[in-house]
Amino acid sequence: MKRAVGIGVDIGGTFTKIAAVDPRGRLLALSEVPTDPQKGPKAFIVRAAEAVRSLEHALGRKGDAVGIGAAGDVDSAGGRLRFAPNLRPFEEFPLRDALSRALRRPATMHNDANSAAWGGFVIELKRGVRNMAAITMGTGIGGGLVLDGRLYEGSTGSAGEIGHMKVFPGGERCGCGSKGCLEAYAGRHAIVRAAERLLAEQPGRKSRLRALPGKLDPREIAEAASAGDALAREVWRGVGHALGLGVIDLVLLLNLDAVLIVGGVARAGALFLGEIERALRESPFRTPCGRVRVRIGRTDNLGALGAGLLSLEGRR
Ligand SMILES: [Zn+2]
Known part of the structure; x- marks a missing residue:
């Protein structure tokens, strides 16, 4: 069986980083798009989904699941941002479900620092x-x-x-x-x-x-x-x-x-x-x-890697 691949989408106030990661936390591919929160969440989902598809095209395979990490107070059960000073226009929009629909695969969503913590646990501390x-x-x-x-x-x-x-x-x-x-x-x-x-x-x-x-x-x-x-x-x-x-x-x-x-x-x-x-x-x-x-920590892009890893948890 092919090993799973998670796609991590780390949404910051200025840039969104997208990483493809294997279950041990190895970075397979990385890209970046502007977040442009003022253009609204729907435009962001379209842009992010396009960026994921082109990353996957370059990688030669699709990710099995997608995980969002976002800066702010994240309702991880509901898959949305409740409060986010740097991403105000995204507040209360169902980012997780919208990206899941756009990419036709399961999605998770957590706070960016929580995602980085999980990335550090798996990659730096090897669990x-x-x-x-x-x-x-x-x-x-x-x-x-x-x-x-x-x-x-x-x-x-x-x-x-x-x-x-x-x-x-x-x-x-x-x-x-x-x-x-x-x-x-x-x-x-x-x-x-x-x-x-x-x-x-x-x-x-x-x-x-x-x-x-x-x-x-x-x-x-x-x-x-x-x-x-x-x-x-x-x-x-x-x-x-x-x-x-x-x-x-x-x-x-x-x-x-x-x-x-x-x-x-x-x-x-x-x-x-x-x-x-x-x-x-x-x-x-x-x-x-x-x-x-x-x-x-010595690993760059831990937020994106951790978000991708979290999308694979429960699938291991
Ligand atoms: Zn304070």
Whole structure:
């Protein structure tokens, strides 16, 4: 029998990535289309279905099922987005069933970070742990949980909002409106803000960041830190400290085997992983904090791969 192929469709605010994946998580083909949410969900479904067909044409075979991952609060039972600041025109539209009809095959739909967590569980951890969390680092901080070997989505599909756990209650203002969230310390804007603040507060302190034109971005701050810039290194230690507090809370609640940190900003992982590990070592809860392994994910497009893998779950 031919091995199954899943098609993952990872819908972001700007681009939608489409991946064909085998049951072990190997990427077979990848493409990308603009999401253009303002053109509406029906036009998007037509565009996405066309892109899936041309990917399959290039691959030389059809996928058996299609899985959507989407940024926002996903009703995974109903197959739609309930709340999605970056995909407003798609809210409440039955994306899953529409894509299933357009492609004439079964479809699933989950939150993008939950999809990435599942991708990380299968691809990075080879299903070798029982309990894990993934933290996705990008513009926002997302999260997903795999507990007892299954994706855990909670009562309404909303579990795993790790970015909005309060690591410093009353602290920095977060994009969500509350204060002290992990995202307000480790999200893309927070990292840039921390660097700008250090530069402004310590005008006499030397840093190569001062010479960079325009607005800083995390990649530049990572490059400076890797080159030994002390101020830039301090920024990443702050990121690691906040992540460490978040990881400890996750471990105390869930007694995890592993935490996988993924996403674009996680490429700077070498600059903050040590700080997370230090926080864990200093926790008085030695057994669970000693047990958990924190890893930086190395696979690109985990959201699309995980969505494709989730479409195959139950078919294995
Ligand atoms: Zn928040």
